Amino acid sequence: MTEKIDLALELLDRQLLDSEGKDCGKVDDLEFHTGETGLPVLTNILVGPGALGPAFSRWPGRVITAVWRRLHPNRNPEPLRIPWSDVERVDYEVHLTVQREEAGLTRSEDWARDLIIGKIPGSSS
Amino acid sequence: MGKALAVTLGIVSSIGGFFDMGEIVMTAAIGARFGFGLVWVVVVGTIGIILFAEMSGRIATLTHRPVFDVVRERLGPGFGAANLIAALFINIVTLVAEIAGISIAFQLATSLNYFLWVPLAVVLVFVIIWKVTFEHMERAIGFIGMAMVVFAAAFFKLGPDMSSVFHHIINPDVPNGETTATYWYYAVALFGAALTPYEVFFYSSGAVEEKWDRKDLNVNKATAYIGFSVGGVIAMMAIGVAALVFKPLGIDIDELSQVALGPAAAFGTIGLVLFIVGLFASTFGAAIEVTLSTGYSLGQFFGWTWGKLVKPIEAARFHLAMIVLLILAGILVLTTLDPVKVTEIAVIFSAIGLPLTYFPVLVVANDKSYMEDQVNGPVLNVVASLFFVVILAASLAAVPLMIITKMGS
Amino acid sequence: MTSVRRSIASLALPWLLMTSCVAPAFTTSQYQAKVVSTSESVVSSIETVRLALDLMGRYGLPKGPVDVTVSAQEDIVKSVAGSFSLAQPPNDASIELRDQVLELLDEAQAMVEDARIALRQGEVQEAIIAIEAAEDVSKKLDEIATRFSGG
Numbered sequence: 001m002t003e004k005i006d007l008a009l010e011l012l013d014r015q016l017l018d019s020e021g022k023d024c025g026k027v028d029d030l031e032f033h034t035g036e037t038g039l040p041v042l043t044n045i046l047v048g049p050g051a052l053g054p055a056f057s058r059w060p061g062r063v064i065t066a067v068w069r070r071l072h073p074n075r076n077p078e079p080l081r082i083p084w085s086d087v088e089r090v091d092y093e094v095h096l097t098v099q100r101e102e103a104g105l106t107r108s109e110d111w112a113r114d115l116i117i118g119k120i121p122g123s124s125s
Numbered sequence: 126m127g128k129a130l131a132v133t134l135g136i137v138s139s140i141g142g143f144f145d146m147g148e149i150v151m152t153a154a155i156g157a158r159f160g161f162g163l164v165w166v167v168v169v170g171t172i173g174i175i176l177f178a179e180m181s182g183r184i185a186t187l188t189h190r191p192v193f194d195v196v197r198e199r200l201g202p203g204f205g206a207a208n209l210i211a212a213l214f215i216n217i218v219t220l221v222a223e224i225a226g227i228s229i230a231f232q233l234a235t236s237l238n239y240f241l242w243v244p245l246a247v248v249l250v251f252v253i254i255w256k257v258t259f260e261h262m263e264r265a266i267g268f269i270g271m272a273m274v275v276f277a278a279a280f281f282k283l284g285p286d287m288s289s290v291f292h293h294i295i296n297p298d299v300p301n302g303e304t305t306a307t308y309w310y311y312a313v314a315l316f317g318a319a320l321t322p323y324e325v326f327f328y329s330s331g332a333v334e335e336k337w338d339r340k341d342l343n344v345n346k347a348t349a350y351i352g353f354s355v356g357g358v359i360a361m362m363a364i365g366v367a368a369l370v371f372k373p374l375g376i377d378i379d380e381l382s383q384v385a386l387g388p389a390a391a392f393g394t395i396g397l398v399l400f401i402v403g404l405f406a407s408t409f410g411a412a413i414e415v416t417l418s419t420g421y422s423l424g425q426f427f428g429w430t431w432g433k434l435v436k437p438i439e440a441a442r443f444h445l446a447m448i449v450l451l452i453l454a455g456i457l458v459l460t461t462l463d464p465v466k467v468t469e470i471a472v473i474f475s476a477i478g479l480p481l482t483y484f485p486v487l488v489v490a491n492d493k494s495y496m497e498d499q500v501n502g503p504v505l506n507v508v509a510s511l512f513f514v515v516i517l518a519a520s521l522a523a524v525p526l527m528i529i530t531k532m533g534s
Numbered sequence: 535m536t537s538v539r540r541s542i543a544s545l546a547l548p549w550l551l552m553t554s555c556v557a558p559a560f561t562t563s564q565y566q567a568k569v570v571s572t573s574e575s576v577v578s579s580i581e582t583v584r585l586a587l588d589l590m591g592r593y594g595l596p597k598g599p600v601d602v603t604v605s606a607q608e609d610i611v612k613s614v615a616g617s618f619s620l621a622q623p624p625n626d627a628s629i630e631l632r633d634q635v636l637e638l639l640d641e642a643q644a645m646v647e648d649a650r651i652a653l654r655q656g657e658v659q660e661a662i663i664a665i666e667a668a669e670d671v672s673k674k675l676d677e678i679a680t681r682f683s684g685g
Contacts, residue, residue, distance in 0.1 A: 012198075013198045013201065013202060013205070016428060022430060023428055023429060023430040025427065025429075026197070026426075026427065026428035028202070052202060055202050056202065056206070060206065092188060092190060108442060109430070109441055109442055110441075112441035112442045112444075112445040116441075116448070117441040117445055118438055120255070122256075122437070123436070123437040123438040124438045125436065
């Protein structure tokens with residue numbers, strides 16, 4: 001990836017697709033580390049409510065974060081990180097080189113499927 | 126599938142999408158109270174839904190992405206979330222109204238209290254959505270919904286003096302016993318009934334799912350322009366029927382069963398039966414569309430797999446969200462909310478929330494980086510932008526009018 | 535995000551207004567407004583029942599939907615009359631008005647009820663006769679509504 005892109009306009013809030021072209025969330029936030037030159041370097045894409053919450057100011061953000069913490073199995077959950085090196089290309093969507101299951105992007109989808117949807121007759125036809 | 130057939134089907138379903146519980150209740154209530162005095166609002170509302178749907182369809186065709194996706198990406202998570210919350214709220218109130226409408230259609234057909242039919246209505250909507258191959262069903266419902274053309278036929282059968290009708294349409298006035306505030310309150314309500322947001326989410330998400338491309342831009346235009354215009358004409362005739370049958374008798378519409386008397390006054394039993402059939406099909410079709418559009422909105426905001434062409438097991442959150450919505454709406458109907466009042470609230474809130482969705486659509490339809498050569502033309506752009514002013518005015522006026530008139534009483 | 539906050543507030547406010555109860559009538563003008571809305575509502579119900587039964591007589595509409603329509607209006611008349619009788623009249627003149635309206639409401643209730651009973655028994659003609667008798671009540675209520683509305 002050498003071409004220039006406007007991160008706020010052309011990366012944030014875009015749809016994420018995994019290596020098989022399956023939907024796996026949105027680019028909810030970005031994480032930078034200070035590189036050797038002292039300039040910020042994009043390291044991770046953050047995905048999920050844990051990343052979306054802080055993007056809102058005041059109470060809506062706090063509500064989202066609180067609900068997410070409460071429902072999360074870990075005591076001190078961290079937002080989901082996708083390393084920038086896993087990004088294949090960016091067009092209207094953000095294409096990843098990994099499968100969404102490997103990247104841990106299917107937790108709530110799995111939950112909905114295993115607990116309810118999978119148990120309803122005709123769900124896989 | 127032949128192009129002519131595709132266009133016909135599109136038109137039929139957009140007529141169906143236009144004429145739902147909101148239209149059925151509001152046209153009757155307004156014709157009964159204001160005669161022909163608010164017919165002009167249907168003209169304005171129809172122009173609005175045509176602009177709105179055509180732009181959304183064009184965006185979906187060009188970018189292969191539906192409205193909600195574009196809203197969040199273009200205007201950020203804050204605006205996107207405000208939009209989402211408003212859409213969820215409007216959709217649930219609308220769904221309550223539509224489910225009540227389905228149940229009342231059953232009640233009219235069987236004389237059994239409509240509460241008994243609510244669970245069946247909810248299950249029917251669920252089954253249709255759950256079935257992957259529901260396209261045929263959707264079209265069948267669209268065709269059955271055409272029974273609502275009975276309103277147009279009834280209007281002419283009742284034989285009004287057309288010159289006096291036109292006079293009243295062109296010189297609208299506030300009838301005796303009504304205040305200017307109630308007149309404008311109902312104007313906003315009728316406007317909102319024509320422009321319910323779910324129609325546009327459903328329409329544009331469908332275009333994405335069916336993978337429309339540039340070849341389909343004409344289908345999009347024809348569907349939006351012809352389909353919604355026909356829907357608008359039927360709505361005007363429905364106001365006319367109420368104005369001719371109910372207004373002279375001093376009848377106010379506070380029960381859906383009263384509305385059936387309009388077509389019955391023109392055609393007797395056949396009119397009544399067509400109304401019941403049309404009521405069922407149009408509210409049932411609308412309930413499916415509202416439910417799906419709620420799933421679409423959530424899925425598109427959070428980036429889930431969504432769509433009716435994917436197996437439910439592969440779009441679990443999408444389906445779960447719709448099931449939760451359906452159950453919630455069913456429970457709300459059973460709390461004995463007044464179906465007519467709920468419908469009124471739904472259309473008023475549609476009007477209030479409209480600028481939130483219309484604005485981003487207008488912005489994106491003008492953005493070359495998305496639309497390439499298919500941005501709005503200069504004339505369309507002026508009309509669509511002026512229309513945003515109308516939408517904003519209706520939205521801002523809605524709450525004060527609601528308070529002043531105590532919901533139009 | 536203030537936009538979220540504002541949109542929620544604008545949605546919640548009317549909802550609260552909607553669900554809050556109707557205040558009891560206190561002033562003369564409020565009481566008169568109550569008289570007007572009650573009368574108009576009952577006129578609407580009587581006329582709906584008349585229209586439904588008239589169409590049934592004329593076109594032989596099936597009994598089921600007509601029964602649904604008539605019963606719904608009967609419920610409305612009952613609830614409107616009940617709510618009116620609970621409103622406190624503010625002065626002697628209002629008490630007189632109240633008595634006059636209540637009498638008409640009682641008659642209206644009885645006539646709609648008679649019509650519904652006859653209809654359920656399959657006596658359409660009797661149902662029509664019963665509700666035609668309410669024409670006079672409907673007219674009187676209409677007059678009262680006109681007298682006190684708009685002043």
